[in-house]
Amino acid sequence: MKGVVIKSTGSWYLVRDADGNLHPCRLRGKFKLKDAKVSNPLAVGDRVMFEREASEENTAIINHIEPRQNYIIRKSTHKTAHSHIIAANLDQALLVVTLVSPRTSFGFIDRFLVTAEAYDIPVTIIYNKIDLYDEEDRRYQEAISGLYSQIGYPGISCSAEKEIGLEAVQAVMQDKTSLVSGHSGVGKSTLINKLVPDLALKTSEISDYSDKGKHTTTFAEMFEVNPNSFIIDTPGIKELGLVDIENNELGHFFPEIRDRMNDCKYYNCRHLNEPGCAVIPAVKAGQIALTRYESYRSILAEEDNRR
Numbered sequence: 001m002k003g004v005v006i007k008s009t010g011s012w013y014l015v016r017d018a019d020g021n022l023h024p025c026r027l028r029g030k031f032k033l034k035d036a037k038v039s040n041p042l043a044v045g046d047r048v049m050f051e052r053e054a055s056e057e058n059t060a061i062i063n064h065i066e067p068r069q070n071y072i073i074r075k076s077t078h079k080t081a082h083s084h085i086i087a088a089n090l091d092q093a094l095l096v097v098t099l100v101s102p103r104t105s106f107g108f109i110d111r112f113l114v115t116a117e118a119y120d121i122p123v124t125i126i127y128n129k130i131d132l133y134d135e136e137d138r139r140y141q142e143a144i145s146g147l148y149s150q151i152g153y154p155g156i157s158c159s160a161e162k163e164i165g166l167e168a169v170q171a172v173m174q175d176k177t178s179l180v181s182g183h184s185g186v187g188k189s190t191l192i193n194k195l196v197p198d199l200a201l202k203t204s205e206i207s208d209y210s211d212k213g214k215h216t217t218t219f220a221e222m223f224e225v226n227p228n229s230f231i232i233d234t235p236g237i238k239e240l241g242l243v244d245i246e247n248n249e250l251g252h253f254f255p256e257i258r259d260r261m262n263d264c265k266y267y268n269c270r271h272l273n274e275p276g277c278a279v280i281p282a283v284k285a286g287q288i289a290l291t292r293y294e295s296y297r298s299i300l301a302e303e304d305n306r307r
């Protein structure tokens with residue numbers, strides 16, 4: 001049978017078949033880790049084939065993993081330790097941010113976008129808590145969402161709590177598997193609760209299975225919004241770890257820098273103070289937002305420090 005992993009605990013997996021039935025599964029022993037730097041062979045979102053074992057009543061065995069279209073990892077903070085695959089086969093990421101209560105920083109947003117670019121995952125930014133806006137906040141919001149949509153990250157404004165604008169969120173999720181991210185307190189849980197019918201029921205159904213496993217540490221869970229649309233929630237994961245980015249590659253992950261860097265005089269221009277740089281004049285002329293350029297510089301400096 002075919003299915004999708006909706007929960008992974010490390011030692012066993014919960015797989016959803018095409019009819020929506022859940023199957024606790026184990027991985028056939030022959031699966032070795034192909035990538036030695038990664039600690040888990042299978043993650044939420046993986047498409048698998050599985051079969052029931054005659055001897056075991058309740059557990060099925062996964063015997064095939066489909067190649068991944070993409071995946072996101074969490075890098076370990078220890079240099080020697082393994083990275084963890086958080087989720088696989090994502091169509092898009094929805095980054096939930098708030099301009100008030102609390103205000104999401106540009107640094108946080110841009111870092112997330114760089115990672116998503118590196119993984120080639122499209123991002124829509126969800127501006128939540130618009131019910132708290134005053135006139136000034138509204139203007140600010142328009143400027144910020146204008147800035148990001150021009151670069152290629154469309155925005156949706158909503159209030160999860162007051163149920164404003166949720167149809168638009170639903171529309172972008174339709175027929176897709178979406179990762180929902182955002183820092184603590186932006187309203188991810190509130191939003192997911194409004195979007196996923198019977199969420200409490202589904203959560204308890206999943207945790208019924210979890211109790212049977214020994215290691216229940218979970219990194220991500222997948223929920224059905226409707227038969228063709230899924231959300232991947234990553235409780236406890238605030239940021240995606242930056243992937244390894246070579247020194248002069250970072251510009252590739254800022255679309256507005258990427259568009260101009262071919263005109264720089266030096267092929268390895270870092271767009272800091274090099275002569276003949278095509279990026280710096282665009283920042284000065286206001287064609288590239290200063291906040292974006294500052295994020296670029298700050299990520300670059302951090303990468304330098306890690307070397």
Ligand SMILES: Nc1nc2c(ncn2[C@@H]2O[C@H](COP(=O)(O)OP(=O)(O)OP(=O)(O)O)[C@@H](O)[C@H]2O)c(=O)[nH]1
Nearest residue numbers: 128129159160161162183184185186187188189190
């Ligand atoms: N005014 C207002 N408050 C909201 C809205 N959405 C969520 N909240 C409130 O914001 C607080 C945080 O919401 P959560 O849904 O718990 O946020 P979260 O992103 O899941 O936070 P973590 O679980 O810490 O990751 C709660 O008190 C919510 O009631 C909104 O649209 N408007």
Ligand SMILES: [Zn+2]
Nearest residue numbers: 264269271277
């Ligand atoms: Zn340059």
